[in-house]
Amino acid sequence: MMKSIIKQALRKAHSEGRCAFIPFLTGGFPDEATCGDILFALADSGADVIEVGLPFSDPMADGPTIQYSSCKALENGTTPESVFRIMEKAKAKTSCPFVIMTYYNPVFRMGLEEFAKRARDSGADGVIVPDLPPEEADEWLDAAHRAGLDTIFLVAPTTPSERMAWIASLSKGFLYYVSMIGVTGAAFNLSDELVTGIAAAKSLSKTPVAVGFGISKPAEAHALGQVADGVIVGSAFIREIQSQTSPSAQAHAAAALAQSFRAALGRSNSSEVRK
Amino acid sequence: MQKSNTLSAPQRPWHGVPDERGRFGNFGGRFVSETLMPALLELTAAFEEVQRDPTFHNELEELLRHYVGRETPLYEARRLSEKLGGPRIFLKREDLAHTGAHKINNTLGQGLLAKRMGKRRIIAETGAGQHGVASATVAALLGMECVVYMGALDIERQALNVARMKFLGARVEPVDSGSCSLKDAVNEAIRAWVTHVKDTHYILGSVVGPHPYPMMVREFQSIIGRETRRQIIEREGRLPDALVACVGAGSNAIGFFHPFLDDPVELIGVEAAGDGLETGRHAATLSAGTIGVLHGARSYLLHDEHGQILEAHSIAAGLDYPGVGPEHGYLRDVGRVRYETATDEDALGAFQTLAKTEGILPALESAHALAHLTKLAPRMKKDAVVIVCLSGRGDKDVAQLSARMERRP
Numbered sequence: 005m006m007k008s009i010i011k012q013a014l015r016k017a018h019s020e021g022r023c024a025f026i027p028f029l030t031g032g033f034p035d036e037a038t039c040g041d042i043l044f045a046l047a048d049s050g051a052d053v054i055e056v057g058l059p060f061s062d063p064m065a066d067g068p069t070i071q072y073s074s075c076k077a078l079e080n081g082t083t084p085e086s087v088f089r090i091m092e093k094a095k096a097k098t099s100c101p102f103v104i105m106t107y108y109n110p111v112f113r114m115g116l117e118e119f120a121k122r123a124r125d126s127g128a129d130g131v132i133v134p135d136l137p138p139e140e141a142d143e144w145l146d147a148a149h150r151a152g153l154d155t156i157f158l159v160a161p162t163t164p165s166e167r168m169a170w171i172a173s174l175s176k177g178f179l180y181y182v183s184m185i186g187v188t189g190a191a192f193n194l195s196d197e198l199v200t201g202i203a204a205a206k207s208l209s210k211t212p213v214a215v216g217f218g219i220s221k222p223a224e225a226h227a228l229g230q231v232a233d234g235v236i237v238g239s240a241f242i243r244e245i246q247s248q249t250s251p252s253a254q255a256h257a258a259a260a261l262a263q264s265f266r267a268a269l270g271r272s273n274s275s276e277v278r279k
Numbered sequence: 280m281q282k283s284n285t286l287s288a289p290q291r292p293w294h295g296v297p298d299e300r301g302r303f304g305n306f307g308g309r310f311v312s313e314t315l316m317p318a319l320l321e322l323t324a325a326f327e328e329v330q331r332d333p334t335f336h337n338e339l340e341e342l343l344r345h346y347v348g349r350e351t352p353l354y355e356a357r358r359l360s361e362k363l364g365g366p367r368i369f370l371k372r373e374d375l376a377h378t379g380a381h382k383i384n385n386t387l388g389q390g391l392l393a394k395r396m397g398k399r400r401i402i403a404e405t406g407a408g409q410h411g412v413a414s415a416t417v418a419a420l421l422g423m424e425c426v427v428y429m430g431a432l433d434i435e436r437q438a439l440n441v442a443r444m445k446f447l448g449a450r451v452e453p454v455d456s457g458s459c460s461l462k463d464a465v466n467e468a469i470r471a472w473v474t475h476v477k478d479t480h481y482i483l484g485s486v487v488g489p490h491p492y493p494m495m496v497r498e499f500q501s502i503i504g505r506e507t508r509r510q511i512i513e514r515e516g517r518l519p520d521a522l523v524a525c526v527g528a529g530s531n532a533i534g535f536f537h538p539f540l541d542d543p544v545e546l547i548g549v550e551a552a553g554d555g556l557e558t559g560r561h562a563a564t565l566s567a568g569t570i571g572v573l574h575g576a577r578s579y580l581l582h583d584e585h586g587q588i589l590e591a592h593s594i595a596a597g598l599d600y601p602g603v604g605p606e607h608g609y610l611r612d613v614g615r616v617r618y619e620t621a622t623d624e625d626a627l628g629a630f631q632t633l634a635k636t637e638g639i640l641p642a643l644e645s646a647h648a649l650a651h652l653t654k655l656a657p658r659m660k661k662d663a664v665v666i667v668c669l670s671g672r673g674d675k676d677v678a679q680l681s682a683r684m685e686r687r688p
Contacts (some may be wrong), residue, residue: 061457062573064469065312071456083585108310108572113586135310135575139300160314160477171313185314186474197291 008253010177014150028238049262067189095127130154189239222268301490306605363657380671388499393480406461407442407597412485415449485528486604489575500534527598551593642671
């Protein structure tokens with residue numbers, strides 16, 4: 005059995021007494037060159053794993069912020085090709101594991117084998133496809149396995165426990181726990197229900213459990229860090245980048261936000277967590 | 280034309296589809312976020328349960344009869360036949376159903392199902408507004424809250440239906456992402472369903488989307504074909520030679536064709552060729568698309584070489600969709616249904632011809648099916664019988680058409 009680099013990265017954070025920090029950025033946003041700089045800045049600011057979005061015209065699981073960044077990236081001419089190129093360049097400068105997040109149609113259109121091979125060659129360690137539930141994933145899992153890519157599956161608060169155990173057994177790298185019933189970027193609330201849900205997922209899963217959707221503030225990440233193995237932050241970075249105009253300011257702003265998330269997720273029993 | 284009266288089982292690949300995973304051969308399935316999977320499994324189970332429940336069928340039949348006004352007439356359009364110099368032409372008058380189109384057959388079925396499932400709220404997407412109106416109508420009838428997602432462009436070109444939905448008590452949510460039309464309204468409705476999945480039922484308006492929708496919508500719409508089959512046999516003592524229906528996402532066509540699949544009847548679906556297939560500005564998914572995955576199912580799509588969905592183009596808002604029902608993809612590939620196209624101009628011509636020969640204003644969507652008669656008629660015998668599904672009435676298109684006529688030289 006091949007060792008998962010992604011899982012190792014989460015385990016390493018755990019061994020250092022922290023919750024892993026997993027930022028997301030839409031590939032090709034705000035443009036190809038700046039995107040590459042920001043990915044490097046995120047890695048340099050302490051990201052444990054980075055998710056790179058391969059934009060799709062009809063992102064059904066995403067809220068307005070990531071819809072905007074996907075649309076912008078596509079308008080700039082972003083293709084699977086250019087996302088692979090951005091990753092390859094960033095990968096040359098960092099050892100941080102990369103995960104591609106996309107929808108099934110771009111993967112299907114390129115061909116499963118071809119997509120898996122190209123993703124791996126460009127430095128990706130895993131893939132997340134939110135509209136590909138395990139029931140539909142057999143062919144993809146074969147292709148991903150042959151290429152040596154982890155496939156990370158999602159579970160939601162609506163997932164019954166028997167199903168959750170099944171999905172957890174298939175997920176490689178980590179299990180993605182969707183924090184809420186909704187789309188990305190909506191308001192986050194660390195309810196008792198969520199805490200119970202994450203604990204249940206962790207008890208059913210042999211791989212680490214990372215939580216995403218709607219986490220926009222370091223304080224929220226800090227609270228989540230007490231229960232989850234990893235925290236995924238996406239829309240907050242897009243908004244931060246949007247608020248700046250020059251490429252260097254965008255990279256700086258993203259790095260600063262990453263550092264504050266990383267600090268908030270630091271040693272969970274520390275009372276000196278920076279805000 | 281095929282004339283063999285019986286087909287052996289291996290020659291009937293349309294039997295037994297979809298399978299329990301919602302697959303029609305390689306088409307269909309459930310490509311959705313995990314948040315929706317439990318809801319789809321629950322919906323599948325609930326639908327299967329009511330399928331076996333006679334009280335559900337009785338309730339639905341009562342409403343279809345006394346509320347919708349079924350059965351809808353099968354009318355012989357003699358002056359149209361004469362004008363085309365062709366076969367005998369019959370129109371299945373879905374335009375005479377309550378709310379003006381076939382869409383009510385499905386919304387009533389799904390509305391009753393939602394009620395049984397304890398949902399208090401329904402959401403729907405709409406293109407031409409017919410499905411939105413039919414959903415708003417059923418919500419009013421059943422005392423449920425209703426939100427309809429509609430592309431900003433469609434809101435502009437279908438102002439009448441927007442007003443109808445509001446009068447019926449529904450909230451119309453404009454969608455201004457992407458092409459601002461039907462595809463984007465579906466995206467937004469799916470997002471809204473993900474967010475409110477616990478108390479909300481999503482009434483999808485066509486034979487698209489994840490399983491069980493393509494199967495469920497087919498079952499609710501098959502009343503069109505069942506009535507047609509009984510009516511033509513009663514009246515003429517024979518089966519028709521051909522059936523013609525327009526295909527956007529494909530609900531009226533599936534409902535019309537399905538009860539005839541085992542019969543020696545030629546089945547023809549007509550897609551929107553917009554400005555012409557060669558211009559790239561069209562909505563002819565089956566004629567010019569390739570296989571992909573959109574809105575939860577694998578089917579034919581209009582998408583670029585990178586898998587990005589392309590905008591569809593049609594004068595008929597209800598056909599302006601870059602995907603098509605998975606069962607249509609399957610029926611195309613197994614060769615049971617033939618898919619043809621009609622351009623915007625063809626449809627406009629057919630609209631005017633039907634208006635002036637028969638005194639019926641067809642919906643622009645249905646006018647695409649009528650337009651194909653011009654090509655079909657010359658090769659058919661005079662005593663052949665062709666039935667066209669007149670899926671909706673044209674009142675909703677009057678403002679758009681008047682503006683267009685004024686612009687024409």
